[in-house]
Amino acid sequence: MDAFTTHTGRAVPLRRSNVDTDQIIPAVWLKQVSRTGFEKGLFAAWREDPSFVLNDPAYEGASILVSGPDFGTGSSREHAVWALQQYGFRVVIASRFGDIFRNNSTKMGLLPVVLPEDVVERLQDAAEADPKTEITVDLMERQVRSGDLVASFEIDDYTRWRLMEGLDDIGLTLRHADAIEEYENGRQPWLPTTV
Amino acid sequence: MGRTLAEKVWEQHVVRRADGEPDLLYIDLHLIHEVTSPQAFDGLRMAGRTVRRPDLTIATEDHNVPTVLGPISDPVSRTQVETLRKNAAEFGIRLHPMGDAGQGVVHIIGPQFGLTQPGMTIVCGDSHTSTHGAFGAIAFGIGTSEVEHVLATQTLPAYRPKTMAIEVKGELPVGVTAKDLILAIIAKIGTGGGQGYIVEYRGEAVRKLSMEGRMTVCNMSIEAGARAGMIAPDETTFEYLRGRPHAPTGEAWDRAVEYWKTLRTDDDAEFDKVVEIDASALTPFVTWGTNPGQGAPLGSAVPSPEQFADPVERAAAERALEYMGLAAGTPLRDIQVDTVFVGSCTNGRIEDLRAAAEILRGRKVVTRTLIVPGSMGVKKAAEEEGLHEVFKAAGAEWREAGCSMCLGMNPDTLKPGERSASTSNRNFEGRQGKGGRTHLVSPQVAAATAVTGRLTAPADL
Numbered sequence: 270m271d272a273f274t275t276h277t278g279r280a281v282p283l284r285r286s287n288v289d290t291d292q293i294i295p296a297v298w299l300k301q302v303s304r305t306g307f308e309k310g311l312f313a314a315w316r317e318d319p320s321f322v323l324n325d326p327a328y329e330g331a332s333i334l335v336s337g338p339d340f341g342t343g344s345s346r347e348h349a350v351w352a353l354q355q356y357g358f359r360v361v362i363a364s365r366f367g368d369i370f371r372n373n374s375t376k377m378g379l380l381p382v383v384l385p386e387d388v389v390e391r392l393q394d395a396a397e398a399d400p401k402t403e404i405t406v407d408l409m410e411r412q413v414r415s416g417d418l419v420a421s422f423e424i425d426d427y428t429r430w431r432l433m434e435g436l437d438d439i440g441l442t443l444r445h446a447d448a449i450e451e452y453e454n455g456r457q458p459w460l461p462t463t464v
Numbered sequence: 465m466g467r468t469l470a471e472k473v474w475e476q477h478v479v480r481r482a483d484g485e486p487d488l489l490y491i492d493l494h495l496i497h498e499v500t501s502p503q504a505f506d507g508l509r510m511a512g513r514t515v516r517r518p519d520l521t522i523a524t525e526d527h528n529v530p531t532v533l534g535p536i537s538d539p540v541s542r543t544q545v546e547t548l549r550k551n552a553a554e555f556g557i558r559l560h561p562m563g564d565a566g567q568g569v570v571h572i573i574g575p576q577f578g579l580t581q582p583g584m585t586i587v588c589g590d591s592h593t594s595t596h597g598a599f600g601a602i603a604f605g606i607g608t609s610e611v612e613h614v615l616a617t618q619t620l621p622a623y624r625p626k627t628m629a630i631e632v633k634g635e636l637p638v639g640v641t642a643k644d645l646i647l648a649i650i651a652k653i654g655t656g657g658g659q660g661y662i663v664e665y666r667g668e669a670v671r672k673l674s675m676e677g678r679m680t681v682c683n684m685s686i687e688a689g690a691r692a693g694m695i696a697p698d699e700t701t702f703e704y705l706r707g708r709p710h711a712p713t714g715e716a717w718d719r720a721v722e723y724w725k726t727l728r729t730d731d732d733a734e735f736d737k738v739v740e741i742d743a744s745a746l747t748p749f750v751t752w753g754t755n756p757g758q759g760a761p762l763g764s765a766v767p768s769p770e771q772f773a774d775p776v777e778r779a780a781a782e783r784a785l786e787y788m789g790l791a792a793g794t795p796l797r798d799i800q801v802d803t804v805f806v807g808s809c810t811n812g813r814i815e816d817l818r819a820a821a822e823i824l825r826g827r828k829v830v831t832r833t834l835i836v837p838g839s840m841g842v843k844k845a846a847e848e849e850g851l852h853e854v855f856k857a858a859g860a861e862w863r864e865a866g867c868s869m870c871l872g873m874n875p876d877t878l879k880p881g882e883r884s885a886s887t888s889n890r891n892f893e894g895r896q897g898k899g900g901r902t903h904l905v906s907p908q909v910a911a912a913t914a915v916t917g918r919l920t921a922p923a924d925l
């Protein structure tokens with residue numbers, strides 16, 4: 270996972286709520302067994318509409334997605350995170366996220382930033398008024414800044430630390446292999462096995 | 465102070481707790497399917513890691529499989545299924561491949577084998593893992609990175625979600641099902657209402673549900689945004705489990721039941737949030753929009769976006785009506801469908817098939833109707849009861865087990881603009897095939913709809 274400290278980039282305003290992961294990447298794209306190439310499937314159905322915001326050349330190269338509430342609800346497919354990242358997004362800003370999507374994002378180093386709906390709308394307005402508007406997402410300070418807008422966001426210390434260091438969760442857990450083994454020795458004897 | 469069911473089960477599984485860090489949670493059962501696992505196995509190989517507990521892991525093929533006999537014709541789907549077979553063989557994981565008597569949708573086979581038991585922690589790279597909470601387990605969906613984490617360590621780092629009680633007061637009227645109940649709950653609390661919570665469904669109406677009905681309710685917890693849904697185990701649970709292949713036996717059974725009986729929320733425990741719903745006021749419920757929260761009683765009409773005070777909800781309703789090709793004010797009973805689908809991990813169990821068969825017995829369907837058992841086990845049970853004959857006589861298609869039309873990944877899909885009445889769980893845009901329009905319904909409403917071609921309750925026939 271790439272470390273994330275601070276990121277400055279242009280934003281794409283996505284004025285939709287309940288952007289479920291079936292919209293972010295439709296099921297037909299999930300048949301791949303590799304981890305790459307998902308950017309082509311990002312919002313595949315919506316991108317067929319020439320007026321969809323990602324088709325507007327003014328937003329080419331933008332790296333921050335600013336969406337309506339309940340972004341990433343539905344299916345657990347991590348492919349949604351891969352598609353966003355491989356397309357070039359480093360941050361998604363919304364007032365609410367689906368829990369599993371949010372978890373998947375932080376595992377992969379895509380930063381989900383929760384801001385109040387009115388702040389989200391101000392950022393969308395700014396990006397619509399001038400697509401060149403830059404937004405800075407500062408994980409160190411837990412702050413989003415753009416022009417005269419400064420908004421703080423919450424993220425727990427542990428997740429922030431992991432993101433800033435770019436640490437692999439499995440490596441961290443394996444440091445506690447002894448504790449896992451000890452737990453296993455005390456499990457209830459009737460619990461099932463699949464063999 | 466007392467503890468909630470969720471707190472009890474969580475605490476029992478904490479391997480390690482440290483200040484300022486998520487708990488390290490032990491996972492009792494890891495379910496695997498072909499779609500969300502290939503990249504996880506690749507990750508293991510790349511890091512030179514192995515599967516810590518193949519004996520707590522089980523795999524099945526479900527999302528990609530065609531529901532008519534024969535090989536997978538789509539080469540990309542085939543590769544994905546073959547990749548799972550290779551991975552299962554390499555890492556020593558039990559797999560139920562297509563054609564195997566144990567094959568089926570991942571959330572159907574766990575309970576069917578008796579692998580899903582009260583008080584366990586269960587995960588799967590699939591959001592409807594919440595289904596297993598019907599047994600009083602903490603069960604939730606995870607992404608592929610977490611699948612890899614569980615394969616490698618049999619644990620997950622996680623913060624304990626908050627707890628929510630959904631108190632279902634009164635009894636469900638005759639003809640109103642578990643599916644209607646959960647659709648009504650989602651419409652009430654919204655698709656984000658459960659975010660950050662483990663929900664415990666409680667109350668008289670929930671206690672009276674069969675295990676199948678409880679699974680239907682817990683299955684759709686994720687559609688309300690909840691991480692997991694749970695129901696405290698009771699005699700109904702124990703009876704369901706008794707004698708299943710992986711259920712404990714003899715003295716172990718007695719000890720297990722003794723423990724399972726402690727798995728209930730203490731009377732003096734407090735939930736972070738409580739929601740009440742009156743079961744006795746419910747009627748058959750269907751969705752009209754493009755998220756599972758956009759639902760209404762079948763007896764009502766397509767709402768007008770102006771009815772929604774919240775501007776975000778209003779915009780969502782406008783968009784949904786446009787996508788669904790519906791005009792505000794249209795009675796829901798007037799909506800014509802092209803296809804009826806009975807199946808999925810929400811409503812693909814034997815009881816669901818019995819309910820559909822009861823309505824189709826001696827009647828004819830007027831739409832394309834797919835009846836897809838959730839597993840080969842369910843299929844066998846249905847055929848032993850002769851249900852398949854009822855379906856075939858009615859003109860419905862009786863299929864092999866799989867996810868089928870629940871999602872557009874296998875040959876069973878809607879064409880652009882086609883409309884379905886579906887017993888599955890998601891009415892998202894394009895979920896059943898690009899441009900397809902989905903109305904979520906109970907198996908009873910699905911069967912009645914197949915007979916008339918319009919959204920219909922059995923009582924209307």
Ligand code: SF4
Nearest residue numbers: 592808809867870871
């Ligand atoms: S039946 Fe549908 S919801 Fe259930 S596992 Fe299959 S695709 Fe997912």
